[in-house]
Amino acid sequence: MRNHVATLxxxxxxxxxxxxxxxxxxxxxxxxxxxxxxxxSDVPNSLDIIIEDMTLPHEGIPHGVPPAYDWARGPVSxxxxxxxxxxxxVAWGQVYEDTGxxxxxxxxxxxxxxxxxxxxxxxxxxxxxxxxxxVTGAAYLESFVPPTSKPADIRYEPDGSISVTAGGGYNFHFxxxxxxxxxxxxxxxxFTTAEARLIVDDSTLPDDRTRARxxxxxxxxxxxxxxxxxxxxxxxxxxGMGRFKYVTPAWRSYNMLYMEGGLDVNRLRRNPPxxxxxxxxxxxxxxxxxxxx
Numbered sequence: 001m002r003n004h005v006a007t008l009x010x011x012x013x014x015x016x017x018x019x020x021x022x023x024x025x026x027x028x029x030x031x032x033x034x035x036x037x038x039x040x041s042d043v044p045n046s047l048d049i050i051i052e053d054m055t056l057p058h059e060g061i062p063h064g065v066p067p068a069y070d071w072a073r074g075p076v077s078x079x080x081x082x083x084x085x086x087x088x089x090v091a092w093g094q095v096y097e098d099t100g101x102x103x104x105x106x107x108x109x110x111x112x113x114x115x116x117x118x119x120x121x122x123x124x125x126x127x128x129x130x131x132x133x134x135v136t137g138a139a140y141l142e143s144f145v146p147p148t149s150k151p152a153d154i155r156y157e158p159d160g161s162i163s164v165t166a167g168g169g170y171n172f173h174f175x176x177x178x179x180x181x182x183x184x185x186x187x188x189x190x191f192t193t194a195e196a197r198l199i200v201d202d203s204t205l206p207d208d209r210t211r212a213r214x215x216x217x218x219x220x221x222x223x224x225x226x227x228x229x230x231x232x233x234x235x236x237x238x239x240g241m242g243r244f245k246y247v248t249p250a251w252r253s254y255n256m257l258y259m260e261g262g263l264d265v266n267r268l269r270r271n272p273p274x275x276x277x278x279x280x281x282x283x284x285x286x287x288x289x290x291x292x293x
Contacts, residue, residue, distance in 0.1 A: 043195050045253035047272045050191070053218075053255040054263060058244040060215050062096035064142025064169060075217075075243040079262035082184040088223040089182055089239065091116040091130055091192035092175035093254060096142065096244065097167045098213035106201045107212040109247050111135055111194060112161035114176055116220065117273055119189035119259075126191070126274050129180035133160040135194070137174030149173075163199055166214065179226045190239055190258040191273040192220045197251045215244040218256040 057074045065072045095109050116130035139152040152172050153165045164172045196216050198209040220239035230236055242256040257263070257273070 043251040043253055045193065045255070045275050047268060047275070049253060050193075050255045050257055050273065050275075051263070051265060051268070053242040053245070054240070054257050056243055058215070058217075059246050060213070060244060061099040062094075062142070062171070062215050062244055063099045063101070063167075064171075065096070066143055069143075071217075071241045075256075076238070076241040077263060078238070078240050078258055079260065081260050082182070082187045082222065084184045086184050086222040086224060086237075087182060088179040088226045089116065089129065089190065090175050090179045090221050090223065091194075091218070091256075092137075092173065092221060093135070093192075093194050093216060093218045094174070094244075095164060095166045095172040095196075095247070096215045098215055098246075100213065102167055102213040104208040104212035106205045106207065107198050107209045107214075108155065108163040108165055108201045109172070109196055109214050109216065110157060110161055110163040110199045111174065111196045111216075112159070114174075114194040115192065116176065116180060117191045118182060118187060119191075119271070119273075121186050121188045124188070124271060126189075126271075128274070129182070129190075130176045130178070132176050134162055134177075135174040136177055137164075137172055139166065139170040140173045142169055142171050157199075165201075179223055181226055188260050190220055192218050192239075192242075192256045193253055193273075193275075194218055195251050195253055196247050198247050198249045209249050212247070214247040216247050216254050217244040218242045218254045220256055220258070 054075050054077055061073065067073075070076055091114055093111070093114070095111070112133055114130070114132055114135050115128065117126045118129050119126050134156075137152060138149040140147070140149045150170065152170075155163045157163055164174075166172045198212050198214070200207050200209065219241040222237050222239060224235050228235065240256050240258045242254060245252060245254060257268075259268070
């Protein structure tokens with residue numbers, strides 16, 4: 001049995017505690033008083049970047065993740081067909097400190113525009129399942145064992161996104177506000193993606209973003225339906241996980257790609273996920289995207 005089966009139980013239980021119950025959401029997140037500089041430029045993403053995010057090792061090792069975990073040093077892909085008992089999915093991601101620590105004390109990670117797409121067997125087209133400018137999540141123990149969480153250091157940014165910090169033995173685990181319904185017999189592929197960059201925490205203090213050592217990756221989970229509560233790990237398996245990459249002052253895209261039968265580069269080049277002009281195609285946001293207080 002693969003190493004991740006036992007360890008992911010804690011991971012998945014941790015995710016559902018907030019996805020289903022919402023009890024660990026921060027009670028009073030900070031609203032930014034100083035807006036980061038406006039950025040209307042395209043965020044680099046391409047089919048080559050997506051493929052790299054599912055084939056290359058992590059750019060850095062996430063702090064506190066046991067080496068035995070199958071996602072400790074590289075992405076995790078799944079080639080099996082989606083089991084027919086699963087009728088929903090959710091996109092998620094994680095922010096960690098680098099294994100060597102993060103010396104920056106005045107830097108935050110800004111996260112925005114989380115998407116999920118499904119490649120349909122019926123029409124061989126990519127369909128948007130999820131899009132939200134803002135993500136939700138909490139700070140979890142880096143190993144997810146035990147599945148202990150606390151309110152994260154979340155700050156609402158003026159553009160509708162959030163920024164966070166991580167460290168002190170905790171990551172930031174985030175996801176879309178809702179699950180998306182799927183037809184398991186129609187899934188040829190699933191693609192999740194989000195964007196992140198480093199911003200200054202306090203504009204009155206020195207900018208130390210060049211010293212920051214934050215990593216981020218994207219993933220996805222399956223669910224039996226859009227509302228079911230967690231009972232066992234069999235109810236909530238992972239779809240896959242992309243590689244961890246460093247977060248930089250410039251926006252970067254972070255990706256996870258699942259393809260039934262395994263990663264087929266030639267097929268992908270003929271029918272890539274919907275990224276155009278270096279930027280995702282945004283659809284209608286989830287209706288219950290959390291609002292700043």
